[in-house]
Amino acid sequence: MMRVIGLLVSACLAAAAHASEDIADQYPASALYSKPVEVIPNVWSAIGATAPPTYENSGHNNNLSFIVTGDGVIVVNGGAAHILAEALHEEIRKVTNQPVKLVIDENGQGHAMLGNSYWAEQGVPILAHADAAHEIDERGNQILEAMKRYNGDKAEGTFVAPPTDTFEDKRVIEMGDFHVEVLHLGPAHGPGDTQVWLPEQGLVIAGDMAFHERMLPIFEDTIVSDWLDTWETGFEALNATYVIPGHGHPTNMAQVRRYTHGYLTYLRGKIGEHLENGGDLADAYYVDQSPYAHLDTFEELATKNAGRVYEQMEFE
Template identity: 80%
Template sequence: MMRWLAIFGALVALPALASEEIADQYPGSMLYSKPVEVIPHVWSAIGATAPPTHENSGHNNNLSFIVTGDGVIVINGGAAYLLAKALHDEIKTITDQPVKLVIDENGQGHAMLGNSYWAEQGVPILAHVDAAHEIEENGHRILEGMKGYNRDKAEGTFVAPPTRTFEDREVIEMGDFSIEVLHLGPAHGPGDTQVWLPEQSLVIAGDMAFHERMLPIFADTITADWIDTWECCFEALNATYVIPGHGHPTNMDQVRRYTRDYLVYLREQVGAHLDAGGDLADAYYVDQSPYAHLDTFEELATKNAGRVYEQMEFE
Protein backbone atom coordinates (compact mmCIF):
# COMPACT_ATOMS: atom_id res chain seq x y z
CA MET A 1 0.00 0.00 0.00
CA MET A 2 2.88 2.39 0.66
CA ARG A 3 3.85 2.13 -3.01
CA TRP A 4 0.33 3.12 -4.02
CA LEU A 5 0.34 6.03 -1.58
CA ALA A 6 3.53 7.27 -3.20
CA ILE A 7 2.00 6.98 -6.67
CA PHE A 8 -1.13 8.76 -5.49
CA GLY A 9 0.99 11.51 -3.99
CA ALA A 10 2.67 11.98 -7.35
CA LEU A 11 -0.72 12.24 -9.05
CA VAL A 12 -1.88 14.85 -6.53
CA ALA A 13 1.22 16.88 -7.37
CA LEU A 14 0.27 17.09 -11.05
CA PRO A 15 -2.10 20.09 -11.30
CA ALA A 16 0.43 22.19 -13.19
CA LEU A 17 0.18 19.65 -16.02
CA ALA A 18 -3.54 20.22 -16.48
CA SER A 19 -3.95 22.77 -19.23
CA GLU A 20 -6.16 23.45 -22.20
CA GLU A 21 -2.98 23.97 -24.23
CA ILE A 22 -1.63 20.44 -23.73
CA ALA A 23 -2.25 18.30 -26.80
CA ASP A 24 -3.81 14.87 -26.69
CA GLN A 25 -1.70 12.76 -24.34
CA TYR A 26 -2.60 9.40 -25.92
CA PRO A 27 -2.54 9.93 -29.71
CA GLY A 28 -3.05 6.25 -30.51
CA SER A 29 -6.46 6.21 -28.83
CA MET A 30 -9.71 8.16 -28.73
CA LEU A 31 -8.94 8.59 -25.03
CA TYR A 32 -7.25 11.84 -24.06
CA SER A 33 -4.97 9.95 -21.65
CA LYS A 34 -4.18 6.35 -20.84
CA PRO A 35 -5.89 4.95 -17.72
CA VAL A 36 -3.83 5.04 -14.52
CA GLU A 37 -4.29 2.90 -11.43
CA VAL A 38 -5.15 5.38 -8.68
CA ILE A 39 -5.22 2.81 -5.88
CA PRO A 40 -5.11 -0.97 -6.32
CA HIS A 41 -7.82 -2.09 -8.78
CA VAL A 42 -9.32 1.38 -9.23
CA TRP A 43 -8.40 3.03 -12.52
CA SER A 44 -9.20 6.33 -14.22
CA ALA A 45 -8.59 7.79 -17.67
CA ILE A 46 -8.19 11.49 -16.90
CA GLY A 47 -9.86 13.79 -19.40
CA ALA A 48 -8.74 17.14 -20.74
CA THR A 49 -9.39 20.14 -18.49
CA ALA A 50 -10.89 21.98 -21.44
CA PRO A 51 -14.18 22.17 -23.30
CA PRO A 52 -15.01 19.15 -25.49
CA THR A 53 -13.35 19.31 -28.91
CA HIS A 54 -12.69 17.08 -31.90
CA GLU A 55 -9.06 16.85 -30.80
CA ASN A 56 -9.93 15.49 -27.32
CA SER A 57 -12.87 13.45 -28.70
CA GLY A 58 -15.11 14.84 -25.99
CA HIS A 59 -12.96 13.13 -23.36
CA ASN A 60 -12.89 16.10 -20.99
CA ASN A 61 -14.08 14.25 -17.90
CA ASN A 62 -12.77 11.27 -15.97
CA LEU A 63 -13.70 7.77 -17.11
CA SER A 64 -13.08 5.41 -14.21
CA PHE A 65 -13.43 1.69 -13.60
CA ILE A 66 -13.11 -0.78 -10.74
CA VAL A 67 -11.67 -4.26 -11.30
CA THR A 68 -13.52 -6.04 -8.52
CA GLY A 69 -12.25 -9.61 -8.93
CA ASP A 70 -15.65 -10.74 -10.20
CA GLY A 71 -16.17 -8.25 -13.00
CA VAL A 72 -15.54 -4.62 -13.88
CA ILE A 73 -17.70 -1.63 -12.99
CA VAL A 74 -17.28 1.39 -15.28
CA ILE A 75 -18.10 4.87 -14.03
CA ASN A 76 -19.28 7.06 -16.93
CA GLY A 77 -20.48 5.87 -20.28
CA GLY A 78 -18.28 8.41 -22.04
CA ALA A 79 -19.03 11.12 -24.61
CA ALA A 80 -19.37 8.88 -27.68
CA TYR A 81 -19.66 5.28 -28.84
CA LEU A 82 -16.07 5.14 -30.09
CA LEU A 83 -14.73 6.70 -26.89
CA ALA A 84 -16.47 4.06 -24.79
CA LYS A 85 -15.05 1.38 -27.08
CA ALA A 86 -11.56 2.83 -26.62
CA LEU A 87 -11.99 2.62 -22.85
CA HIS A 88 -13.16 -0.97 -23.14
CA ASP A 89 -10.12 -1.79 -25.27
CA GLU A 90 -7.90 -0.51 -22.46
CA ILE A 91 -9.84 -2.49 -19.85
CA LYS A 92 -9.25 -5.66 -21.88
CA THR A 93 -5.48 -5.10 -21.71
CA ILE A 94 -5.69 -4.91 -17.90
CA THR A 95 -8.07 -7.76 -17.07
CA ASP A 96 -10.09 -10.53 -18.67
CA GLN A 97 -12.94 -9.86 -16.24
CA PRO A 98 -16.10 -8.79 -18.09
CA VAL A 99 -17.67 -5.37 -17.66
CA LYS A 100 -20.79 -6.05 -15.60
CA LEU A 101 -22.14 -2.56 -14.93
CA VAL A 102 -21.84 1.04 -16.15
CA ILE A 103 -22.75 3.90 -13.81
CA ASP A 104 -23.53 7.34 -15.28
CA GLU A 105 -22.49 10.15 -12.95
CA ASN A 106 -25.20 12.46 -14.36
CA GLY A 107 -27.22 13.08 -17.51
CA GLN A 108 -24.62 15.17 -19.36
CA GLY A 109 -23.25 14.06 -22.71
CA HIS A 110 -19.78 13.12 -21.48
CA ALA A 111 -21.36 10.81 -18.91
CA MET A 112 -23.97 9.07 -21.02
CA LEU A 113 -23.61 9.23 -24.82
CA GLY A 114 -21.17 6.33 -24.74
CA ASN A 115 -23.96 4.25 -23.21
CA SER A 116 -24.71 3.37 -26.83
CA TYR A 117 -21.58 1.21 -26.98
CA TRP A 118 -22.16 -0.42 -23.61
CA ALA A 119 -25.80 -1.14 -24.45
CA GLU A 120 -24.66 -3.01 -27.56
CA GLN A 121 -22.42 -5.15 -25.33
CA GLY A 122 -25.45 -6.01 -23.19
CA VAL A 123 -24.03 -4.25 -20.12
CA PRO A 124 -26.60 -2.89 -17.61
CA ILE A 125 -26.49 0.89 -17.13
CA LEU A 126 -27.32 2.51 -13.78
CA ALA A 127 -28.22 6.18 -13.27
CA HIS A 128 -30.07 8.34 -10.79
CA VAL A 129 -33.75 8.87 -11.63
CA ASP A 130 -33.16 12.58 -12.28
CA ALA A 131 -30.26 11.83 -14.64
CA ALA A 132 -32.47 9.31 -16.45
CA HIS A 133 -35.13 12.01 -16.85
CA GLU A 134 -32.49 14.43 -18.19
CA ILE A 135 -31.40 11.84 -20.76
CA GLU A 136 -34.99 11.22 -21.81
CA GLU A 137 -35.81 14.92 -22.14
CA ASN A 138 -32.57 16.27 -23.61
CA GLY A 139 -30.57 13.30 -24.87
CA HIS A 140 -31.18 13.87 -28.57
CA ARG A 141 -30.32 17.58 -28.33
CA ILE A 142 -27.12 16.67 -26.44
CA LEU A 143 -26.30 14.08 -29.12
CA GLU A 144 -26.64 16.66 -31.91
CA GLY A 145 -24.34 18.99 -30.01
CA MET A 146 -21.73 16.27 -29.69
CA LYS A 147 -21.96 15.50 -33.42
CA GLY A 148 -21.25 19.17 -34.10
CA TYR A 149 -17.76 19.09 -32.57
CA ASN A 150 -16.90 15.38 -32.86
CA ARG A 151 -17.99 14.90 -36.50
CA ASP A 152 -16.50 11.57 -37.70
CA LYS A 153 -15.75 10.55 -34.11
CA ALA A 154 -19.49 10.55 -33.37
CA GLU A 155 -19.97 7.48 -35.56
CA GLY A 156 -22.21 4.83 -34.00
CA THR A 157 -23.43 7.01 -31.15
CA PHE A 158 -27.11 7.01 -30.25
CA VAL A 159 -29.05 7.82 -27.10
CA ALA A 160 -29.22 4.72 -24.90
CA PRO A 161 -31.12 5.35 -21.66
CA PRO A 162 -30.15 3.65 -18.40
CA THR A 163 -31.59 0.21 -17.81
CA ARG A 164 -31.71 0.71 -14.02
CA THR A 165 -32.27 3.72 -11.79
CA PHE A 166 -31.85 4.52 -8.11
CA GLU A 167 -32.99 7.39 -5.88
CA ASP A 168 -30.74 7.91 -2.86
CA ARG A 169 -28.40 4.96 -2.42
CA GLU A 170 -27.68 1.60 -3.98
CA VAL A 171 -25.13 -0.84 -2.54
CA ILE A 172 -23.32 -3.17 -4.93
CA GLU A 173 -21.35 -6.14 -3.62
CA MET A 174 -19.06 -7.44 -6.34
CA GLY A 175 -15.89 -9.43 -5.92
CA ASP A 176 -13.65 -7.84 -3.30
CA PHE A 177 -15.54 -4.54 -3.25
CA SER A 178 -18.50 -3.07 -1.44
CA ILE A 179 -19.59 -0.07 -3.51
CA GLU A 180 -22.12 2.57 -2.51
CA VAL A 181 -23.73 4.48 -5.36
CA LEU A 182 -24.99 7.73 -3.82
CA HIS A 183 -27.07 10.76 -4.65
CA LEU A 184 -26.20 13.03 -1.74
CA GLY A 185 -28.43 15.91 -2.82
CA PRO A 186 -28.70 18.71 -5.38
CA ALA A 187 -25.35 19.96 -6.61
CA HIS A 188 -23.94 20.63 -10.07
CA GLY A 189 -26.79 19.19 -12.12
CA PRO A 190 -29.73 16.77 -12.13
CA GLY A 191 -28.92 13.32 -10.79
CA ASP A 192 -25.36 13.99 -9.64
CA THR A 193 -23.96 10.65 -8.50
CA GLN A 194 -21.03 9.72 -6.28
CA VAL A 195 -19.45 6.25 -6.13
CA TRP A 196 -18.10 5.66 -2.62
CA LEU A 197 -15.72 2.85 -1.64
CA PRO A 198 -15.84 3.00 2.17
CA GLU A 199 -13.23 0.29 2.77
CA GLN A 200 -10.75 2.07 0.49
CA SER A 201 -11.81 5.58 1.60
CA LEU A 202 -12.06 6.63 -2.04
CA VAL A 203 -14.88 8.55 -3.68
CA ILE A 204 -15.41 8.89 -7.40
CA ALA A 205 -17.10 12.24 -6.92
CA GLY A 206 -18.48 13.06 -10.34
CA ASP A 207 -19.37 16.70 -10.78
CA MET A 208 -19.89 17.24 -7.07
CA ALA A 209 -16.18 18.13 -6.96
CA PHE A 210 -13.84 20.07 -9.25
CA HIS A 211 -10.26 21.27 -9.22
CA GLU A 212 -7.65 22.24 -11.84
CA ARG A 213 -10.44 23.63 -14.03
CA MET A 214 -13.14 26.12 -13.08
CA LEU A 215 -16.50 24.53 -12.37
CA PRO A 216 -19.40 25.63 -14.60
CA ILE A 217 -22.61 26.94 -13.10
CA PHE A 218 -25.54 25.98 -15.33
CA ALA A 219 -28.92 27.67 -15.52
CA ASP A 220 -30.35 24.92 -13.30
CA THR A 221 -27.39 24.78 -10.88
CA ILE A 222 -28.60 26.10 -7.52
CA THR A 223 -25.37 27.11 -5.83
CA ALA A 224 -26.85 27.43 -2.32
CA ASP A 225 -28.10 23.85 -2.56
CA TRP A 226 -24.72 22.65 -3.83
CA ILE A 227 -23.00 24.19 -0.81
CA ASP A 228 -25.58 22.65 1.54
CA THR A 229 -25.14 19.19 -0.01
CA TRP A 230 -21.37 19.52 0.25
CA GLU A 231 -21.44 20.56 3.91
CA CYS A 232 -24.06 18.10 5.10
CA CYS A 233 -23.14 15.03 3.18
CA PHE A 234 -20.14 15.03 0.84
CA GLU A 235 -17.73 16.38 3.44
CA ALA A 236 -19.03 13.76 5.89
CA LEU A 237 -17.57 10.98 3.75
CA ASN A 238 -14.14 12.18 4.91
CA ALA A 239 -12.59 10.51 1.88
CA THR A 240 -8.84 10.05 1.72
CA TYR A 241 -8.82 9.84 -2.07
CA VAL A 242 -11.02 11.82 -4.45
CA ILE A 243 -11.38 11.19 -8.17
CA PRO A 244 -13.23 14.35 -9.22
CA GLY A 245 -15.42 14.76 -12.24
CA HIS A 246 -12.63 16.70 -13.95
CA GLY A 247 -8.94 16.89 -13.10
CA HIS A 248 -6.42 14.50 -11.60
CA PRO A 249 -7.12 12.32 -8.55
CA THR A 250 -6.52 14.34 -5.42
CA ASN A 251 -7.77 14.79 -1.85
CA MET A 252 -10.67 16.43 -0.05
CA ASP A 253 -8.73 19.59 0.84
CA GLN A 254 -8.01 20.30 -2.81
CA VAL A 255 -11.54 19.83 -4.13
CA ARG A 256 -12.99 21.75 -1.18
CA ARG A 257 -10.75 24.70 -2.07
CA TYR A 258 -11.84 24.81 -5.69
CA THR A 259 -15.48 23.74 -5.34
CA ARG A 260 -17.14 24.58 -2.03
CA ASP A 261 -14.84 27.50 -1.25
CA TYR A 262 -15.19 28.91 -4.77
CA LEU A 263 -18.98 28.76 -4.58
CA VAL A 264 -18.95 30.50 -1.19
CA TYR A 265 -16.50 33.13 -2.43
CA LEU A 266 -18.48 33.89 -5.59
CA ARG A 267 -21.74 34.19 -3.67
CA GLU A 268 -20.03 36.60 -1.25
CA GLN A 269 -18.76 38.74 -4.13
CA VAL A 270 -22.14 38.79 -5.87
CA GLY A 271 -23.93 39.38 -2.57
CA ALA A 272 -21.79 42.45 -1.87
CA HIS A 273 -22.50 43.67 -5.38
CA LEU A 274 -26.24 43.26 -4.82
CA ASP A 275 -26.07 45.04 -1.47
CA ALA A 276 -24.39 47.97 -3.21
CA GLY A 277 -27.27 48.18 -5.71
CA GLY A 278 -25.22 46.72 -8.56
CA ASP A 279 -26.92 45.44 -11.70
CA LEU A 280 -26.46 42.32 -13.80
CA ALA A 281 -24.27 44.00 -16.40
CA ASP A 282 -21.62 44.78 -13.79
CA ALA A 283 -22.12 41.54 -11.88
CA TYR A 284 -20.35 39.65 -14.66
CA TYR A 285 -17.14 41.39 -13.64
CA VAL A 286 -17.05 40.85 -9.89
CA ASP A 287 -13.56 39.93 -8.72
CA GLN A 288 -12.70 36.27 -9.27
CA SER A 289 -8.94 36.79 -9.52
CA PRO A 290 -8.06 34.19 -6.82
CA TYR A 291 -9.30 31.55 -9.29
CA ALA A 292 -7.92 33.02 -12.51
CA HIS A 293 -5.25 30.32 -12.76
CA LEU A 294 -7.84 27.57 -13.27
CA ASP A 295 -8.35 26.13 -16.74
CA THR A 296 -11.60 27.29 -18.42
CA PHE A 297 -11.56 30.49 -16.32
CA GLU A 298 -11.87 32.63 -19.45
CA GLU A 299 -14.82 30.59 -20.73
CA LEU A 300 -16.74 30.35 -17.47
CA ALA A 301 -16.00 33.05 -14.90
CA THR A 302 -18.32 35.76 -16.25
CA LYS A 303 -21.11 33.26 -17.00
CA ASN A 304 -20.86 31.88 -13.47
CA ALA A 305 -21.09 35.34 -11.93
CA GLY A 306 -24.13 36.26 -14.02
CA ARG A 307 -25.97 33.09 -13.09
CA VAL A 308 -25.24 33.51 -9.39
CA TYR A 309 -26.51 37.11 -9.60
CA GLU A 310 -29.76 35.91 -11.22
CA GLN A 311 -30.21 33.33 -8.45
CA MET A 312 -29.34 35.57 -5.51
CA GLU A 313 -31.46 38.45 -6.79
CA PHE A 314 -34.55 36.46 -5.84
CA GLU A 315 -33.33 34.53 -2.79
Protein backbone atom coordinates in the same frame (compact mmCIF):
# COMPACT_ATOMS: atom_id res chain seq x y z
CA MET B 1 -1.47 0.04 3.76
CA MET B 2 -2.92 3.56 3.45
CA ARG B 3 0.61 4.98 3.20
CA VAL B 4 1.36 2.60 0.33
CA ILE B 5 -1.83 3.66 -1.43
CA GLY B 6 -0.91 7.30 -0.92
CA LEU B 7 2.47 6.69 -2.54
CA LEU B 8 0.74 5.01 -5.49
CA VAL B 9 -1.52 8.05 -5.92
CA SER B 10 1.49 10.39 -5.84
CA ALA B 11 3.38 8.24 -8.33
CA CYS B 12 0.53 8.08 -10.83
CA LEU B 13 0.07 11.84 -10.65
CA ALA B 14 3.77 12.49 -11.12
CA ALA B 15 3.82 10.22 -14.17
CA ALA B 16 0.81 11.83 -15.81
CA ALA B 17 1.01 14.98 -17.90
CA HIS B 18 -1.09 17.89 -16.69
CA ALA B 19 -4.63 17.60 -18.04
CA SER B 20 -4.45 21.08 -19.48
CA GLU B 21 -6.72 22.87 -21.90
CA ASP B 22 -3.47 23.75 -23.71
CA ILE B 23 -2.71 20.09 -24.52
CA ALA B 24 -4.96 18.82 -27.30
CA ASP B 25 -4.29 15.09 -26.81
CA GLN B 26 -1.74 13.38 -24.58
CA TYR B 27 -2.45 9.80 -25.76
CA PRO B 28 -2.38 9.89 -29.59
CA ALA B 29 -2.51 6.11 -29.86
CA SER B 30 -6.09 6.11 -28.56
CA ALA B 31 -9.29 8.10 -28.88
CA LEU B 32 -8.92 8.67 -25.13
CA TYR B 33 -7.30 11.92 -24.06
CA SER B 34 -5.01 10.06 -21.65
CA LYS B 35 -4.04 6.50 -20.83
CA PRO B 36 -5.76 5.16 -17.71
CA VAL B 37 -3.70 5.26 -14.51
CA GLU B 38 -4.14 3.07 -11.45
CA VAL B 39 -5.11 5.52 -8.72
CA ILE B 40 -5.21 2.94 -5.92
CA PRO B 41 -4.97 -0.82 -6.38
CA ASN B 42 -7.65 -1.97 -8.87
CA VAL B 43 -9.20 1.48 -9.31
CA TRP B 44 -8.25 3.14 -12.60
CA SER B 45 -9.11 6.41 -14.29
CA ALA B 46 -8.53 7.90 -17.74
CA ILE B 47 -8.19 11.59 -16.95
CA GLY B 48 -9.85 13.87 -19.48
CA ALA B 49 -8.75 17.26 -20.74
CA THR B 50 -9.64 20.24 -18.57
CA ALA B 51 -10.85 22.01 -21.69
CA PRO B 52 -14.21 22.25 -23.41
CA PRO B 53 -15.03 19.26 -25.65
CA THR B 54 -13.33 19.44 -29.05
CA TYR B 55 -12.67 17.24 -32.06
CA GLU B 56 -9.04 17.00 -30.93
CA ASN B 57 -9.93 15.57 -27.51
CA SER B 58 -12.89 13.59 -28.91
CA GLY B 59 -15.06 15.01 -26.14
CA HIS B 60 -12.96 13.25 -23.49
CA ASN B 61 -12.91 16.17 -21.06
CA ASN B 62 -14.08 14.29 -17.98
CA ASN B 63 -12.77 11.28 -16.08
CA LEU B 64 -13.65 7.75 -17.20
CA SER B 65 -12.96 5.37 -14.34
CA PHE B 66 -13.22 1.65 -13.71
CA ILE B 67 -12.97 -0.71 -10.76
CA VAL B 68 -11.51 -4.21 -11.23
CA THR B 69 -13.39 -6.01 -8.47
CA GLY B 70 -12.13 -9.58 -8.86
CA ASP B 71 -15.53 -10.69 -10.15
CA GLY B 72 -16.03 -8.23 -12.97
CA VAL B 73 -15.42 -4.60 -13.83
CA ILE B 74 -17.54 -1.57 -12.89
CA VAL B 75 -17.16 1.39 -15.27
CA VAL B 76 -17.98 4.89 -14.07
CA ASN B 77 -19.16 7.06 -16.99
CA GLY B 78 -20.20 5.96 -20.43
CA GLY B 79 -18.13 8.72 -22.05
CA ALA B 80 -18.99 11.38 -24.60
CA ALA B 81 -19.17 9.10 -27.65
CA HIS B 82 -19.24 5.47 -28.79
CA ILE B 83 -15.59 5.78 -29.85
CA LEU B 84 -14.48 6.74 -26.32
CA ALA B 85 -16.33 3.90 -24.61
CA GLU B 86 -14.85 1.44 -27.07
CA ALA B 87 -11.37 2.87 -26.48
CA LEU B 88 -11.82 2.60 -22.72
CA HIS B 89 -12.88 -1.03 -23.13
CA GLU B 90 -9.69 -1.70 -25.08
CA GLU B 91 -7.69 -0.33 -22.15
CA ILE B 92 -9.67 -2.38 -19.63
CA ARG B 93 -8.83 -5.54 -21.60
CA LYS B 94 -5.12 -4.69 -21.27
CA VAL B 95 -5.53 -4.68 -17.49
CA THR B 96 -7.86 -7.66 -16.88
CA ASN B 97 -9.77 -10.50 -18.48
CA GLN B 98 -12.73 -9.81 -16.18
CA PRO B 99 -15.89 -8.78 -18.04
CA VAL B 100 -17.49 -5.37 -17.64
CA LYS B 101 -20.60 -6.06 -15.56
CA LEU B 102 -21.94 -2.56 -14.88
CA VAL B 103 -21.70 1.03 -16.14
CA ILE B 104 -22.62 3.91 -13.83
CA ASP B 105 -23.35 7.37 -15.28
CA GLU B 106 -22.34 10.25 -12.99
CA ASN B 107 -25.14 12.45 -14.40
CA GLY B 108 -27.20 12.99 -17.55
CA GLN B 109 -24.67 15.15 -19.40
CA GLY B 110 -23.23 14.09 -22.73
CA HIS B 111 -19.75 13.24 -21.48
CA ALA B 112 -21.27 10.86 -18.94
CA MET B 113 -23.85 9.06 -21.05
CA LEU B 114 -23.46 9.23 -24.84
CA GLY B 115 -20.95 6.38 -24.74
CA ASN B 116 -23.71 4.25 -23.24
CA SER B 117 -24.43 3.40 -26.87
CA TYR B 118 -21.32 1.22 -26.98
CA TRP B 119 -21.99 -0.45 -23.64
CA ALA B 120 -25.61 -1.12 -24.57
CA GLU B 121 -24.37 -2.97 -27.66
CA GLN B 122 -22.23 -5.14 -25.34
CA GLY B 123 -25.30 -5.95 -23.24
CA VAL B 124 -23.87 -4.28 -20.14
CA PRO B 125 -26.41 -2.93 -17.59
CA ILE B 126 -26.31 0.86 -17.13
CA LEU B 127 -27.20 2.52 -13.82
CA ALA B 128 -28.06 6.20 -13.32
CA HIS B 129 -29.94 8.34 -10.86
CA ALA B 130 -33.61 8.80 -11.70
CA ASP B 131 -33.12 12.54 -12.33
CA ALA B 132 -30.23 11.85 -14.69
CA ALA B 133 -32.37 9.29 -16.53
CA HIS B 134 -35.09 11.94 -16.87
CA GLU B 135 -32.58 14.42 -18.32
CA ILE B 136 -31.40 11.81 -20.82
CA ASP B 137 -34.99 11.14 -21.83
CA GLU B 138 -35.82 14.83 -22.18
CA ARG B 139 -32.60 16.19 -23.69
CA GLY B 140 -30.66 13.19 -24.98
CA ASN B 141 -31.21 13.84 -28.69
CA GLN B 142 -30.35 17.52 -28.30
CA ILE B 143 -27.15 16.59 -26.44
CA LEU B 144 -26.30 14.06 -29.15
CA GLU B 145 -26.69 16.64 -31.92
CA ALA B 146 -24.43 19.07 -30.05
CA MET B 147 -21.76 16.37 -29.77
CA LYS B 148 -22.00 15.63 -33.49
CA ARG B 149 -21.27 19.28 -34.28
CA TYR B 150 -17.85 19.26 -32.62
CA ASN B 151 -16.95 15.59 -33.08
CA GLY B 152 -17.73 15.10 -36.77
CA ASP B 153 -16.81 11.63 -37.95
CA LYS B 154 -15.87 10.64 -34.39
CA ALA B 155 -19.59 10.69 -33.54
CA GLU B 156 -20.20 7.67 -35.77
CA GLY B 157 -22.06 4.87 -34.01
CA THR B 158 -23.23 7.03 -31.12
CA PHE B 159 -26.89 7.03 -30.20
CA VAL B 160 -28.87 7.80 -27.07
CA ALA B 161 -29.01 4.68 -24.90
CA PRO B 162 -30.94 5.32 -21.69
CA PRO B 163 -29.97 3.61 -18.43
CA THR B 164 -31.40 0.15 -17.88
CA ASP B 165 -31.76 0.76 -14.13
CA THR B 166 -32.17 3.79 -11.85
CA PHE B 167 -31.85 4.57 -8.16
CA GLU B 168 -32.99 7.39 -5.88
CA ASP B 169 -30.72 7.91 -2.86
CA LYS B 170 -28.36 4.94 -2.65
CA ARG B 171 -27.54 1.66 -4.33
CA VAL B 172 -25.16 -0.79 -2.65
CA ILE B 173 -23.20 -3.16 -4.89
CA GLU B 174 -21.20 -6.11 -3.59
CA MET B 175 -18.93 -7.35 -6.37
CA GLY B 176 -15.78 -9.37 -5.91
CA ASP B 177 -13.55 -7.77 -3.31
CA PHE B 178 -15.38 -4.43 -3.35
CA HIS B 179 -18.23 -2.92 -1.39
CA VAL B 180 -19.46 -0.07 -3.58
CA GLU B 181 -22.01 2.58 -2.59
CA VAL B 182 -23.60 4.53 -5.45
CA LEU B 183 -24.88 7.74 -3.88
CA HIS B 184 -27.02 10.74 -4.68
CA LEU B 185 -26.14 13.04 -1.78
CA GLY B 186 -28.45 15.82 -2.95
CA PRO B 187 -28.73 18.60 -5.54
CA ALA B 188 -25.36 19.95 -6.63
CA HIS B 189 -23.90 20.68 -10.06
CA GLY B 190 -26.86 19.27 -11.97
CA PRO B 191 -29.77 16.83 -11.91
CA GLY B 192 -28.92 13.33 -10.77
CA ASP B 193 -25.34 14.00 -9.66
CA THR B 194 -23.91 10.66 -8.56
CA GLN B 195 -20.95 9.75 -6.38
CA VAL B 196 -19.36 6.30 -6.24
CA TRP B 197 -18.02 5.71 -2.73
CA LEU B 198 -15.60 2.96 -1.73
CA PRO B 199 -15.70 3.20 2.09
CA GLU B 200 -13.17 0.43 2.71
CA GLN B 201 -10.62 2.20 0.47
CA GLY B 202 -11.55 5.74 1.53
CA LEU B 203 -11.94 6.75 -2.13
CA VAL B 204 -14.80 8.61 -3.76
CA ILE B 205 -15.34 8.96 -7.49
CA ALA B 206 -17.02 12.31 -6.97
CA GLY B 207 -18.37 13.15 -10.40
CA ASP B 208 -19.27 16.80 -10.86
CA MET B 209 -19.74 17.35 -7.15
CA ALA B 210 -16.06 18.30 -6.99
CA PHE B 211 -13.65 20.32 -9.16
CA HIS B 212 -10.11 21.55 -8.63
CA GLU B 213 -7.98 21.95 -11.80
CA ARG B 214 -10.59 23.66 -13.95
CA MET B 215 -13.23 26.21 -13.08
CA LEU B 216 -16.58 24.65 -12.36
CA PRO B 217 -19.53 25.68 -14.54
CA ILE B 218 -22.75 26.97 -13.03
CA PHE B 219 -25.62 25.94 -15.31
CA GLU B 220 -29.15 27.26 -15.47
CA ASP B 221 -30.32 24.37 -13.30
CA THR B 222 -27.40 24.64 -10.84
CA ILE B 223 -28.63 26.10 -7.55
CA VAL B 224 -25.46 27.17 -5.77
CA SER B 225 -26.99 27.34 -2.28
CA ASP B 226 -28.23 23.75 -2.68
CA TRP B 227 -24.81 22.61 -3.89
CA LEU B 228 -23.20 24.12 -0.79
CA ASP B 229 -25.78 22.48 1.48
CA THR B 230 -25.22 19.09 -0.15
CA TRP B 231 -21.47 19.50 0.19
CA GLU B 232 -21.65 20.43 3.86
CA THR B 233 -24.23 17.85 4.93
CA GLY B 234 -23.33 14.94 2.67
CA PHE B 235 -20.06 15.09 0.78
CA GLU B 236 -17.86 16.25 3.67
CA ALA B 237 -19.35 13.54 5.88
CA LEU B 238 -17.75 10.86 3.70
CA ASN B 239 -14.37 12.00 5.03
CA ALA B 240 -12.73 10.63 1.88
CA THR B 241 -8.96 10.22 1.76
CA TYR B 242 -8.81 10.10 -2.03
CA VAL B 243 -10.99 11.94 -4.53
CA ILE B 244 -11.32 11.25 -8.24
CA PRO B 245 -13.16 14.41 -9.33
CA GLY B 246 -15.38 14.75 -12.35
CA HIS B 247 -12.59 16.62 -14.14
CA GLY B 248 -8.87 16.75 -13.42
CA HIS B 249 -6.42 14.49 -11.65
CA PRO B 250 -7.12 12.45 -8.52
CA THR B 251 -6.53 14.52 -5.42
CA ASN B 252 -7.73 14.98 -1.84
CA MET B 253 -10.59 16.68 -0.02
CA ALA B 254 -8.57 19.79 0.79
CA GLN B 255 -8.04 20.59 -2.89
CA VAL B 256 -11.60 20.02 -4.04
CA ARG B 257 -12.90 21.87 -0.99
CA ARG B 258 -10.74 24.87 -1.90
CA TYR B 259 -11.80 25.03 -5.53
CA THR B 260 -15.43 23.91 -5.25
CA HIS B 261 -16.92 24.82 -1.88
CA GLY B 262 -14.41 27.65 -1.50
CA TYR B 263 -15.08 29.09 -4.93
CA LEU B 264 -18.86 28.90 -4.61
CA THR B 265 -18.73 30.56 -1.20
CA TYR B 266 -16.37 33.25 -2.48
CA LEU B 267 -18.52 34.02 -5.52
CA ARG B 268 -21.70 34.25 -3.46
CA GLY B 269 -19.89 36.61 -1.12
CA LYS B 270 -18.77 38.88 -3.97
CA ILE B 271 -22.23 38.93 -5.55
CA GLY B 272 -23.75 39.60 -2.13
CA GLU B 273 -21.51 42.66 -1.71
CA HIS B 274 -22.42 43.78 -5.22
CA LEU B 275 -26.14 43.53 -4.43
CA GLU B 276 -25.75 45.41 -1.15
CA ASN B 277 -24.11 48.23 -3.08
CA GLY B 278 -27.05 48.39 -5.51
CA GLY B 279 -25.15 46.77 -8.36
CA ASP B 280 -26.97 45.49 -11.43
CA LEU B 281 -26.60 42.37 -13.56
CA ALA B 282 -24.46 44.06 -16.21
CA ASP B 283 -21.74 44.87 -13.67
CA ALA B 284 -22.16 41.61 -11.75
CA TYR B 285 -20.44 39.76 -14.58
CA TYR B 286 -17.21 41.54 -13.69
CA VAL B 287 -16.95 41.04 -9.92
CA ASP B 288 -13.41 40.16 -8.89
CA GLN B 289 -12.68 36.46 -9.39
CA SER B 290 -8.91 36.89 -9.72
CA PRO B 291 -8.03 34.35 -6.97
CA TYR B 292 -9.32 31.67 -9.36
CA ALA B 293 -8.00 33.08 -12.64
CA HIS B 294 -5.32 30.38 -12.88
CA LEU B 295 -7.90 27.62 -13.31
CA ASP B 296 -8.47 26.13 -16.75
CA THR B 297 -11.71 27.31 -18.43
CA PHE B 298 -11.68 30.52 -16.34
CA GLU B 299 -12.03 32.65 -19.46
CA GLU B 300 -14.97 30.60 -20.73
CA LEU B 301 -16.89 30.38 -17.46
CA ALA B 302 -16.13 33.09 -14.89
CA THR B 303 -18.46 35.80 -16.20
CA LYS B 304 -21.28 33.33 -16.90
CA ASN B 305 -20.97 31.96 -13.38
CA ALA B 306 -21.18 35.42 -11.86
CA GLY B 307 -24.28 36.30 -13.85
CA ARG B 308 -26.09 33.13 -12.82
CA VAL B 309 -25.24 33.60 -9.16
CA TYR B 310 -26.54 37.18 -9.37
CA GLU B 311 -29.83 35.96 -10.84
CA GLN B 312 -30.17 33.40 -8.05
CA MET B 313 -29.32 35.81 -5.21
CA GLU B 314 -31.24 38.84 -6.49
CA PHE B 315 -34.48 37.73 -4.85
CA GLU B 316 -33.17 35.65 -1.95
